Amino acid sequence: MFEWIKQPWPWYVxxxxxxxxxxxxxxxxxxxxxxxxxxxxxxxxCMPSGIPFFRYNWKKEIWNLLFVLGIFFGxxxxxxxxxxxxxxxxxxxxxxxxxxxxxTDHSNLVPADLFSWRSLLTPRGALLMILGGxxxxxxxxxxxxxxxxxxxxxxxxxxWPSLVATICFMAGGFLAANLLLPWILSL
Amino acid sequence: MIKEDKxxxxxxxxxxxxxxxxxxxxxKERFPVRFLFAGVxxxxxxxxxxxxxxxxxxxxxxxxxxxMYGVIGSAVVVGILSLWLIKKFNIKTIDGQKIEVQPxxxxxxxxxxGLIFGLGWALTGACPGxxxxxxxxxxxxxxxxxxxxxAGTWVYGRVREKLPH
Numbered sequence: 452m453f454e455w456i457k458q459p460w461p462w463y464v465x466x467x468x469x470x471x472x473x474x475x476x477x478x479x480x481x482x483x484x485x486x487x488x489x490x491x492x493x494x495x496x497c498m499p500s501g502i503p504f505f506r507y508n509w510k511k512e513i514w515n516l517l518f519v520l521g522i523f524f525g526x527x528x529x530x531x532x533x534x535x536x537x538x539x540x541x542x543x544x545x546x547x548x549x550x551x552x553x554x555t556d557h558s559n560l561v562p563a564d565l566f567s568w569r570s571l572l573t574p575r576g577a578l579l580m581i582l583g584g585x586x587x588x589x590x591x592x593x594x595x596x597x598x599x600x601x602x603x604x605x606x607x608x609x610x611w612p613s614l615v616a617t618i619c620f621m622a623g624g625f626l627a628a629n630l631l632l633p634w635i636l637s638l
Numbered sequence: 639m640i641k642e643d644k645x646x647x648x649x650x651x652x653x654x655x656x657x658x659x660x661x662x663x664x665x666k667e668r669f670p671v672r673f674l675f676a677g678v679x680x681x682x683x684x685x686x687x688x689x690x691x692x693x694x695x696x697x698x699x700x701x702x703x704x705x706m707y708g709v710i711g712s713a714v715v716v717g718i719l720s721l722w723l724i725k726k727f728n729i730k731t732i733d734g735q736k737i738e739v740q741p742x743x744x745x746x747x748x749x750x751x752g753l754i755f756g757l758g759w760a761l762t763g764a765c766p767g768x769x770x771x772x773x774x775x776x777x778x779x780x781x782x783x784x785x786x787x788x789a790g791t792w793v794y795g796r797v798r799e800k801l802p803h
Binding site: 604 | 748766783
């Protein structure tokens, strides 16, 4: 059993477990599942700068900050105790594509060839981490939610605006992964 | 849920936080630490499902693997069934409150913001939740991605009145 847990979990196990977070948060305290709001609460807590969008009682949303802190610890526990060492399995086609750009280290979920302190100062590292992060923070707030708030919570509640958001997430992702990324990786 | 003390928002644009919620009326939340534990479990699932993997996200956007479609699809099916059961049997929270889910309002932000987030999702290989889990797995440099995402949120707050909604 423990050996099985240490393998990557298949989608039909992981997906339903992620879906259960929706009723879990509602039962635990009427909280809508959503993660990107935590970034707004951090702004409201640390640097509201008189901006109306950040003038609210963020302390009432402290549950959301505890939730993301928990996700951090969860990632730590999973990596330390629940994962077999060894390379991450990758689609052969993707592995071949990435090898052309010198990305051959498959030992972590986050590829060390691209996401490391050393690569932060290279053009492709800076574009992926700094520009990519900025787009995530700006876009999720502009869209009023992220994959969790719209694609899981919103779709679970049959909200059509969340379907619009999800389609646009996917469209942006397809554009970036197929047109933008090959150029960035070649830098 | 959110009380604007002095200055209300200039106009009622899309905001995922309702102005006031029945759930919060007058009650102070007890034991918020329960959400820390929920987060820990969720972080473990995120990591073991490999949805925090840059490779998995790229496979999804290049149609090279079914994994992410299976994860998101089955999560939504379970979410729909759960909400249907909660409504049908009028299930209460563990504190005995009625469960209320706010509807989402449409704004053009879901289109423009959605496209912008999609670009960032493919580049970083992470949506906001996985960012926290990635740092937990030991990829400490992702702190920079997270700080950049916080900066992006701040800039949005700064310029939002000039953006189409």
